[in-house]
Amino acid sequence: MAEDPIERRLAAILAADVVGYSRLMEAAEAATLARLRSLMSEVIEPSMAAHRGRIFKTTGDGALVEFASAVDAVESAIEVQTQLAAREAALGEDERIRLRIGISLGDVMVNGSDIFGNGVNVAARLQALAAPGDICISGNVHEHVANAIAVDFDDLGPQQVKNIARPVPTFRVRLEGGSPARQAAPATPSERPAIAVLPFDNMSAEADQGYFADGMVEDIITGLSRIRWLTVIARNSSFAFKGKSVDIREVARQLDVRYVLEGSVRKAGERVRITAQLIEGETGAHLWADRFDGTLADIFDLQDQITASVVAAIEPSVRKAETDRVRHKRPSDLGAYDLYLRALEQACAFTPAGRNAAVAFLDAALRLQPDYAEAHGLAAWCRQQRFLWGGQDPADRTAALDHAAKAAASGTDDATTLAFAAFAIIVLANDLDAAMPMIAHALAHNPSSAIAHNVRSIAEMTRGNAEETMAHAERSLRLSPFDPLRYMPEITLAAAHLLRDNTEAALEHTRRALEANPGFAPAMVTLAMCLVRLGRRDEARAAVARLMEVAPDTRLSNLGMRVMMLTTSLGLDNVRADLRAAGLPE
Secondary structure, rough: OOOOOOOOEEEEEEEEEEHHHEEEEEEEEHHHHHHHHHHHHHHHHHHHHHHHHHEEEEEOEEEEEHHHHHHHHHHHHHHHHHHHHHOOOOOOOOOOOEEEEEEEEEEEEEEEEEEEEEHHHHHHHHHOOOOOOOEEEEHHHHHOOOOOOOOOOEEEEEOOOOOOOOOEEEEEOOOOOHHHHHHHHHOOEEEEOOEOOOOOOOOOOOOHHHHHHHHHHHHHHHHOOOOOOEEEEOHHHHHHHHOOOOOOHHHHHEEEEEEEEEEEEEEEEEEEEEEEEEEEOOOOEEEEEEEEEEHHHHHHHHHHHHHHHHHHHHHHHHHHHHHHHHHHHHHHHHOOHHHHHHOOOHHHOOHHHHHHHHHHHHHHHHHHHHOOHHHHHHHHHHHHHHHHHHOOHHHHHHHHHHHHEEEEEEOOOOOHHHHHHHHHHHHHOOHHHHHHHHHHHHHHHHOOHHHHHHHHHHHHHHHOOHHHHHHHHHHHHHHHOOOOOOOOHHHHHHHHHOOOOOOOHHHHHHHHHHHHHHOOOHHHHHHHHHHHHOOHHHHHHHHHHHHHHOOOOOOOOHHHOOOOHHHHOOOOHHHHHHHOOOOOOO
C-alpha cells in the first residue's frame, strides 16, 4: 500500500526562548518555574489564542507556535514582549525574565500535532539572532506586515545562519521605547561610533562589475552590523549617494556618522582589483586603506575574502580612532563608553600599572552603567590577568568570574565581550563546557572577530589539539595582523609548535609575540622553554631574569594556572623541568 502523502501548508512560525534560563533556575528554581508558568498562562497563551496561534512544541525554556497569518504572528509577538517588559520592570536586571523571538514564513510539513520544515528552522535561527526583549523576522514576513502593522523595522541585512544554505534577509521589530537590552546601553551616533559604507565606485566599463561592487558593499554592511558597539547606517541611506561626487565630510554630517568607508572596483582583463579606505568624517583623514586582487574565476571567493578582511580591519581601526578621540576629553566629561575605551587601551599593554588603571576605569564605567556587558567582559579579562600576574589575590579571581558570569547572562552578541568572558572562565575555572558555547556564539555572530578566534585557539590548546589551535590562531592573525592583542595568537602558535616538537618555529612565534608586546610575561616563559630545548641555557636564564622583572613573584610552584595553556598541553612536569633548567626559583 502507498504511504499517506505528507501534509504541507504555508505557515508563519514563531520561536521564543527564555534568555539566561539556566542562570535564573540556578538562582531561584521554584520561583522561576512559578513565574514562567504564570507568564505562559497569563500572557503567552492568551495572546496566541487571540491571534489564532497554536503552540505545537514547548521545552523548559522555549516554545514554537504556528500562525496562519504573518500579521497575527508579529502582532502577538509585540503584545507578548510589551506585556512581559511591563510585568518585569520592577525587578532587578539579573532577575527579569526576557524572551528572544524569531518569526519566519514558509512551507511546513505536518506530522500529527508536530510541525517540521525549513520555516521552523529559520524561525529558530532568527530567535537566536534576536537580542533579549527583541523580535527578529524574516524578509518574507516583513513583506507581509510592513504596511499592515503600525511599527517601524530595522533592516539587519542578510544573515548567514547555521544549517541554512542561503543568507536570510532579517529585520528587527522596533518596539515602542526600545527593548530592555537596547535601552541599557547607549547606542546613538553621538555616544557610540557610527559608520556609513558608501557604494563602491565601478571603475570598469562592464555593468556586471557594478552589481558585484554593490553586493560586496551589502555584505560589508551586514558584517559590520555584527559589531554590536558600532552603529551601521542602513543600506538605503548610504546608497542615496550612489553615482554622486561627494565630500566625505558632508556625507558624515548628513548621515550623522563619525566614520565613512568608501572604495572602488576595477577590472583589467581577467583580473579584478578592489580598494577600500576608512575615513574620519570630521577631518577627512584616512585611518586605514587596503587593496585586494583576484581573478574573475574566483570572484565570489574574492568577495568573501574582502568582506571578512574589511570587517576585521575596521574594528581595531575604529577602536584606535575612538581611543584617540576620548584621550582628549576632560575626565569630568567621560561616560561609560569613554571609560571602557580607556580601560581597553590600558589592558592591552599587559603591565601591572595598565591592569590597575583598566580595572579602575571599568569600575567607574560600571558605576555609571551597572549592566554594561562590554565592561563586564573586559573586567573579567583584566581581573583574571591581575589575579594571575599581580599577586593572586582571591578577590580578583572572584571578581573576574563574577564579571564573566554577568557578561554571559547579559544576552549580548558582542564577540569581543563573549571572548573575554570565556577566556576568564577557561583560565580561572577550567570550565571548557561553559566557555565553548560562548565562543561558538561569538564566532557564529561575528566570524570576522579576531579576538574570538584567538580565544578559541587558546581553548583548543588547553585540549592539546594543535591542529585546531593553529587554524584559529592563524585566522586571528590573518584577520587582524596589526591588532594590539596580536601577541596572544602568536604565543598560542608557539605553544602549538612546542606540542609538535617544532621548537625553532615556536621560538619564531615567541619572538613575534614579544615584538608586539615586550612586557608579555607568558611569552617570556615560552621563550625560556624554547631556548632550554635548543640548548641555549645562558639565553634562557636571561629570559627568566626578564620574567622576574615583570612578574617578580613567579615561581615553579605557581606556574600551573599562569601558563595553563602550556601546562595542560605539554604537561606541568615538563614545563617545570624546562624552567628549572632556565633558573626559575622553586
